[in-house]
Amino acid sequence: MLNPDAQSLAEWLSFLESLKTVRSTSNAFSSVRAVMDRLALWPRFEKIITVTGTNGKGSCVAALESIYLQANYRVGAFTSPHLLHFNERIRVQGEMVTDAEICEAFNAIDEARKNVALSYFHFSFLAALWLFKKAQLDLMILEVGIGGQSDVVNLIDADLAIITSIDLDHCEVLGNSRADIAREKAGIMRAYKPVICGDKNPPSVLSEVAEKLKASLFVVGKDFFYESAGKEWVFKSADDYFEHLPIPAIDLANAATALMGVMCLRPAFPVSFEAIKGGLENVFLPGRFxxxxxxxxxxxxxxxxxxxxxxxxxxxxxxxxxxxxxxxxxxxxxxxxxxxxxxxxxxxxxxxxxxxxxxxxxxxxxxxxxxxxxxxxxxxxxxxxxxxxxxxxxxxxxxxxxxxxxxxxxxxxxxxxxx
CATH class of the missing domain: 3.90.190.20 (Mur ligase, C-terminal domain)
Known part of the structure; x- marks a missing residue:
């Protein structure tokens, strides 16, 4: 154990903040993979939804989480960064995990890593996986930290990939064009698995990668649509038409993108119209308008x-x-x-x-x-x-x-x- 002094969550976070960022993607992946192997953290039965995008990731995760909870599935959500409390990053059944649970996870990770270098984000992600394993979930919703292909969240194969938007941010890491950024974000796609894009005008690289992987790509404004109708809104796709949907407390574009994701997983995870309505009525994410x-x-x-x-x-x-x-x-x-x-x-x-x-x-x-x-x-x-x-x-x-x-x-x- 490399940090024998940390007892409280505050002490653990102080320790994590002292850790260096692992710059090399290959080093980061091998380090996190090693700890996942030692603690047997690879998901086995849970469905995995991975969410990336320049903006709207957190809102999309919150909408998915709220809808699936209303449908009585066991759901875990991992997001970053947090606003006020680190615990916001890891939610099980819609509730933040406790300080004690996080400390227990950090202790297990610290003992298992031995001399392996990990960053603050790596500890956070591994803690989420450790706590999700204990919770015996039906679904994990994982928000990428930065980008997609080079983020350690991408070690886990997604059953559904969601790209909320593509714009310029973190250019020093992801590239200076929308095409470069789209290519990085497209890295979360998996062969034969559905992909949702909430950007109305995605760079062509997105469809090119999807075609190579034979992944079904659904783009807003082309494959699914949404429209505000006063205090309600309408969603439609090739297979679905929902009206009288409640306006959620998040951006409508992100709610529609999440709903298209729910439709894609519906064969394995059926969700009623009442659960969709309830999820939209209850979704809330601090700091978003x-x-x-x-x-x-x-x-x-x-x-x-x-x-x-x-x-x-x-x-x-x-x-x-x-x-x-x-x-x-x-x-x-x-x-x-x-x-x-x-x-x-x-x-x-x-x-x-x-x-x-x-x-x-x-x-x-x-x-x-x-x-x-x-x-x-x-x-x-x-x-x-x-x-x-x-x-x-x-x-x-x-x-x-x-x-x-x-x-x-x-x-x-x-x-x-x-x-």
Whole structure:
């Protein structure tokens, strides 16, 4: 055992944060595979759904999980990153696993790994598999960390692959074009297994890979469709037509993509229309266009952190809250396209409150301010932290104004802790 001192989850996480990232894909795969072999963590009877995509992964996982729980299946879900608590990453039967359960899993992994190098994410993923094995599940829903083919989640063969969207993010790892990123994400496909794509205009490489693997590819806008109808919506595909579906508390595109996935697994896992409706009514994911009432103000928090997600977020803001003055609390991580995000958001925002995020990945608020100066923008304040940003935005807004918080999971978490 390489970490004999960790007792609490906080101590374990402190230890995990000290571990180095395993840069080489082959090394990462061989390390994680070795621990999976030693602990017999390879799934045997469970169906596996693997979800990747630039945006919308978490929402799609949440929708799948909620629908299958309503249909009385035993379901485990692995996602990342978390907002407030590490436990959010691993859910069994819709509930976060406990600190004690995670510590037990970490202990087992640490003993089994011997001298094998693992990262924070590797420990997280292996802990999920260890806890899922104990839970004796029908279904595992696994969210890829970054990309697809080169992510350790891809060690497990998916019975259903879902690619929610394809856009530019993590370009230093995945490539600088949608085609490069699509090729990486296509790596989660498996021969003869269905693939769902929630991107209306996917690069051709997706269909090329699917054809080589003889995998059935279903693309939104071509093979399945959805349409809002007031307070309800309609889903249709070649084999199914559902109307009077409840509008979920997640983006409709991700709900429709998840529902197409449910339809593809239906022979093995039948799901009634009532379970679909119940799942959509109950699905919730914090930090995704989440409204909060706070001191007679409306605050919308969203984890949008790349240009595509930012454009979509502000489309939603203007649709739901037309004519409102928008004040924004904003912070970002260093590996993100700050200029691109600001270009997408600046036309919609009346005032900015910039916060620094924790190092080493967080960007200093003053660095973000430089981007505003370059863009000729002056309606911003540099704040010491989220406390000051909240104090200032409450002082400068009326009850009719809208406060939005976005830019990073960390930005949203910093504000959620305080409201």
């Amino acid at each position: 989440q409204p909060i009432d706070y001191q007679r103000r409306t605050i919308i928090v969203d984890v949008a952190h790349n240009p595509a997600a930012t454009r979509h977020f502000f489309d939603q803001v203007k649709c739901a809250y037309p004519e409102r003055r928008v004040h924004t609390i904003f912070g970002m991580q260093k590996d993100k396209d700050i200029a691109g995000v600001l270009a997408a958001a600046i036309p919609f925002v009346n005032a900015w409150y910039l916060i620094s995020l924790p190092k080493p990945r967080g960007v200093e608020a003053r660095e973000i301010a430089v981007q505003f100066e370059k863009a000729g923008q002056s309606h911003y304040q540099v704040c010491i932290n989220a406390d000051e940003a909240l104090e200032q935005v409450l002082h400068n807004t009326a009850t009719a104004d809208l406060i939005v918080v976005f830019g990073s999971f960390v930005t949203v978490a910093e504000v959620l802790k305080r409201v």
